[in-house]
Amino acid sequence: MSSIEIDRVSKRFGPVEVISELSLRIESGEFIAFLGASGCGKTTLLRMIAGLETINSGEIRIGGERVDHLPPGARGVAMVFQHYALYPHMTIYDNMAFGLRNIGAARPLIDQRVQQAAKILEIEPLLARKPGQLSGGQRQRVAIGRALVKDPKAFLFDEPLSNLDAALRVRTRVELARLHQQTRATTIFVTHDQVEAMTLAGRIVVMNNRKIEQIGTPMEIYGRPASEFVARFVGSPAMNFLPVSVAGQGGRALLALASGAQLQTNIALEDLPSGEPMRLGIRAEAIRLDSEGSLPGKVEVVERLGDRTHLHVRLADDSTLIAEDVGHSRAAPGDSVNLRIDPDQAHLFDAQGRGYRAAAEARS
Amino acid sequence: MAHAQKIVGRRAGDRVILGAVIFLAFLWVVPVLWVLILSFKANSELMLSTGSAFRLPYTLKNYADILASSGVFRWFFNSVVVASLNTLATLILASLAGYGFARTEFPFKNVIFVLVLLGLAIPEQAVIIARHQMFTDWKMHNTYLALILPGLSNAFGVFLMTQYFRSIPMDIDEAAMLDNASRFKIFWRVLLPLTIPAQATLGIFTFLACWNDYLWPLISATKPEMFTLTVGIASTQTNFAQSEGLGFLMAQAVFAGLPVFIVYLFFQRYIIQAVAGAAIR
Ligand SMILES: Nc1ncnc2c1ncn2[C@@H]1O[C@H](COP(=O)(O)OP(=O)(O)O)[C@@H](O)[C@H]1O
Ligand SMILES: [Mg+2]
Numbered sequence: 220m221s222s223i224e225i226d227r228v229s230k231r232f233g234p235v236e237v238i239s240e241l242s243l244r245i246e247s248g249e250f251i252a253f254l255g256a257s258g259c260g261k262t263t264l265l266r267m268i269a270g271l272e273t274i275n276s277g278e279i280r281i282g283g284e285r286v287d288h289l290p291p292g293a294r295g296v297a298m299v300f301q302h303y304a305l306y307p308h309m310t311i312y313d314n315m316a317f318g319l320r321n322i323g324a325a326r327p328l329i330d331q332r333v334q335q336a337a338k339i340l341e342i343e344p345l346l347a348r349k350p351g352q353l354s355g356g357q358r359q360r361v362a363i364g365r366a367l368v369k370d371p372k373a374f375l376f377d378e379p380l381s382n383l384d385a386a387l388r389v390r391t392r393v394e395l396a397r398l399h400q401q402t403r404a405t406t407i408f409v410t411h412d413q414v415e416a417m418t419l420a421g422r423i424v425v426m427n428n429r430k431i432e433q434i435g436t437p438m439e440i441y442g443r444p445a446s447e448f449v450a451r452f453v454g455s456p457a458m459n460f461l462p463v464s465v466a467g468q469g470g471r472a473l474l475a476l477a478s479g480a481q482l483q484t485n486i487a488l489e490d491l492p493s494g495e496p497m498r499l500g501i502r503a504e505a506i507r508l509d510s511e512g513s514l515p516g517k518v519e520v521v522e523r524l525g526d527r528t529h530l531h532v533r534l535a536d537d538s539t540l541i542a543e544d545v546g547h548s549r550a551a552p553g554d555s556v557n558l559r560i561d562p563d564q565a566h567l568f569d570a571q572g573r574g575y576r577a578a579a580e581a582r583s
Numbered sequence: 584m585a586h587a588q589k590i591v592g593r594r595a596g597d598r599v600i601l602g603a604v605i606f607l608a609f610l611w612v613v614p615v616l617w618v619l620i621l622s623f624k625a626n627s628e629l630m631l632s633t634g635s636a637f638r639l640p641y642t643l644k645n646y647a648d649i650l651a652s653s654g655v656f657r658w659f660f661n662s663v664v665v666a667s668l669n670t671l672a673t674l675i676l677a678s679l680a681g682y683g684f685a686r687t688e689f690p691f692k693n694v695i696f697v698l699v700l701l702g703l704a705i706p707e708q709a710v711i712i713a714r715h716q717m718f719t720d721w722k723m724h725n726t727y728l729a730l731i732l733p734g735l736s737n738a739f740g741v742f743l744m745t746q747y748f749r750s751i752p753m754d755i756d757e758a759a760m761l762d763n764a765s766r767f768k769i770f771w772r773v774l775l776p777l778t779i780p781a782q783a784t785l786g787i788f789t790f791l792a793c794w795n796d797y798l799w800p801l802i803s804a805t806k807p808e809m810f811t812l813t814v815g816i817a818s819t820q821t822n823f824a825q826s827e828g829l830g831f832l833m834a835q836a837v838f839a840g841l842p843v844f845i846v847y848l849f850f851q852r853y854i855i856q857a858v859a860g861a862a863i864r
Contacts, residue, residue, distance in 0.1 A: 298757075
């Protein structure tokens with residue numbers, strides 16, 4: 220297994236720059252997810268690592284060795300394509316053996332590797348079949364198997380779950396996690412689905428607009444989004460945003476909401492830009508029903524998820540937000556309620572979308 | 584209820600279509616059967632009345648006469664050689680050109696592709712005199728090469744194979760690249776096997792067209808030993824074939840069509856796909 224370093228890499232398609240001066244270090248054995256909206260350049264970045272796309276500037280190193288001038292086959296990485304890209308006319312066995320045969324591996328070694336991978340992926344009974352005779356989920360396993368037999372320096376996955384139905388997607392997700400725990404292989408996993416990124420990755424690279432928006436563990440990304448983009452992209456339901464004006468109170472930001480309510484936070488005032496309009500970002504789980512709460516509103520929609528309930532509440536200033544209640548919520552549409560916001564979970568975003576949080580030690 | 588009615592309605596529609604198809608097939612098969620029956624009748628009997636076709640006796644004499652005519656086996660052999668080599672060479676060239684247009688970049692690619700397509704619009708008759716002159720200058724008439732070469736500039740073949748290669752997802756090439764396959768190996772081991780349906784379509788059409796070709800072999804091959812079957816058989820017909828040798832004429836038609844019929848039997852599935860336009864995919 221090898222580390223992967225991406226050093227100030229840029230990529231243009233004609234006049235359009237899709238990756239701009241991007242740098243990133245992926246540790247050996249790490250499972251990292253590239254997360255971002257469709258069209259933000261995730262696939263392009265992955266293909267540049269694989270060697271399927273040239274780079275316009277910068278360097279890519281795998282295991283310390285510079286590879287950006289090498290053809291794909293010489294880089295020692297394996298890729299699992301979004302549409303699997305199995306060889307339709309070859310048997311499953313031959314699909315998996317093809318790469319090893321091309322490097323002149325000995326027949327017993329090929330056989331041993333293929334059998335072993337087939338066993339791990341539970342596709343042994345399928346080895347004599349052709350891809351056309353397999354279901355989507357089975358093809359997916361074969362595609363993973365084809366990568367596995369090569370014992371690559373890194374695995375590259377491009378949205379591998381997007382063609383599976385919902386139930387199979389969840390199951391395959393768990394299997395990928397298990398597989399990574401077994402193999403400890405360096406893995407890059409491209410997805411636009413924040414749940415996949417959150418559940419699978421050790422670290423998430425959130426990409427937006429040609430650049431890396433934030434890199435962090437799933438809980439860092441979720442709990443301390445560096446920007447409004449990240450905050451909106453990660454978490455379901457999406458974070459609530461409310462315009463606020465900021466006043467000082469003992470060095471801590473005191474927020475005045477448009478509806479008149481006030482919220483004392485632990486966010487250091489000195490960190491904040493002065494005189495700019497700010498937005499409060501707050502997740503549903505940080506907003507609770509509380510008869511003493513300072514934020515009155517009217518319930519419009521009640522969404523029951525079983526273990527919890529999402530309440531869509533209209534505030535006095537006509538803005539809406541989503542609050543979370545227990546599974547057996549007694550709220551009903553039309554109810555007047557009072558909400559309480561947990562100030563420790565408040566985020567502030569400035570006009571540029573930069574995020575501010577209370578320092579971890581300030582919250583006790 | 585509504586659903587059941589719809590099915591019944593569809594069945595009725597199917598029956599109308601089936602009836603029409605049977606009718607058309609009947610229209611088509613009547614002359615073929617007529618040719619077949621006449622070919623088994625003695626010429627002298629047919630001279631009196633073609634109505635005798637439905638009466639005994641029948642005879643194999645016309646076929647015996649064909650086989651007895653000195654050149655026929657040679658012509659048959661010539662046709663097999665010319666049609667087979669032409670087909671093989673066309674498949675090789677069209678596959679290579681199709682791969683080139685679909686998967687590589689080179690200067691003026693699009694211009695050249697358009698030029699190839701323009702070739703589709705030029706009828707053979709428009710260039711055949713110039714071509715004849717060219718082969719005369721090269722002193723190549725009455726050779727197999729002269730019969731084969733002109734067919735190799737097969738614009739339709741290049742177009743078909745280009746489209747077919749384009750329909751294969753680039754992912755497949757890329758997966759093979761990551762599997763350390765060379766460009767040749769990707770062409771030969773990964774992509775070419777996937778084009779077999781298109782190869783079959785192109786191969787059948789090319790073979791049939793070449794087998795049935797008459798004009799070019801007629802003017803290029805002037806020595807009887809270089810005749811193809813179509814030209815050779817036509818050369819044995821007398822001026823009064825229609826009136827004096829009708830049975831013989833019909834037997835010749837059956838004989839010349841036989842290989843085509845056999846090819847059809849073997850490749851029926853591909854031909855039907857090709858005609859239905861389903862071969863590409
Ligand atoms: N071969 C190409 N030629 C031109 N533009 C491309 C090409 N590949 C991708 N792009 C463009 O680059 C941007 C990033 O694409 P991609 O990496 O596929 O995004 P993602 O995988 O995040 O959805 C998109 O705007 C896309 O249109
Ligand atoms: Mg993509």
